[in-house]
Amino acid sequence: MTASTTRRTTAKTRIAAVGAIAVAGTMLLTACGDQTDKPSKASSSAKASDSAPLADLLPQAIKDKGVIRVGSDIAYPPVEFKDDSGKVVGIDPDLGAALGKQLGVTFEFQNGTFDTLITGLRSKRYDLAMSAMTDTKDRQEGIDSETQKKVGEGVDFIDYFTAGVSIYTKKGDDQGIKTWSDLCGKKMAVQRGTVSHDLAKAESEKCGSKGKIEIEQFDNDLEAQTRLRAGGADAGSSDFPVAAYAVKTSGGGKDFQIVGEQVEAAPYGIAVAKGNPELRDAVKAALDAIIENGEYAKIIAKWGVKDGAVTEAKINGGS
Structure with a gap:
């Protein structure tokens, strides 16, 4: 998807099939919400404490709130969706919970349509956008890929998966x-x-x-x-x-x-508004930490998408 600044991906290569995604396929039922849904906290909420080794990397305002607001299109199973009880589940919520443990905050997933998520970052409705969003140069630079006109200041990405x-x-x-x-x-x-x-x-x-x-x-x-x-x-x-x-x-x-x-094939990225390097670098450090301690691999394996795993966090690695 190379055309709009709010697309999911573009890069002309092919990756090996993610294969065994069906492992988790029958575990959960799907449902979808809209922008009026109440915020949903990722499983395993993390509170700031001595057990959060990277908490001091966060901006003070977020540390004080104890919450990172995550804009997400929560109707995209198995990346993020709602189970039959209405709980937000999937790859992204699980990773958000793991990142939250490292940072001592709760990743709170808030539902929105996909093509409004970057706008939500710009308006400060969200702190991050995490929604199977492909990291592209156009998105980084705020360029509409169809018109090649600048439509915003762009975003930074922390790349965490490939699809x-x-x-x-x-x-x-x-x-x-x-x-x-x-x-x-x-x-x-x-x-x-x-x-x-x-x-x-x-x-x-x-x-x-x-x-x-x-x-x-x-x-x-x-x-x-x-x-x-x-x-x-x-x-x-x-x-x-x-x-x-x-x-x-x-x-x-x-x-x-x-x-x-x-x-x-291209990287999924966690989007952060330009001008917020402290939050960006804190999330990158947390992602590197869960890759190193093995929690990332367990989550990716749980959802049967191991072939899309990355071995390190990258900033703006998309093309």
């Missing part, structure tokens, strides 16, 4: 779709403002006589899945971990199938 993008169709009905070019003349359901959305728009411009891709865009990925499931689209696309989770869990594994290969 690509996959196409999926109804199971047993791939309609000959194997690559993005096969989508010409077909209808596609995607989440607005994502890499998948940008790829679909870019591919559509190249379709020529085959006919453009009819793109239906939705506020969240679960809505796009529902459209495809109901027969209102020929294909959908999501980040690979999300697509693989949907294939495993939707309809007990009977609704969808992944077609073709994963593309556009």
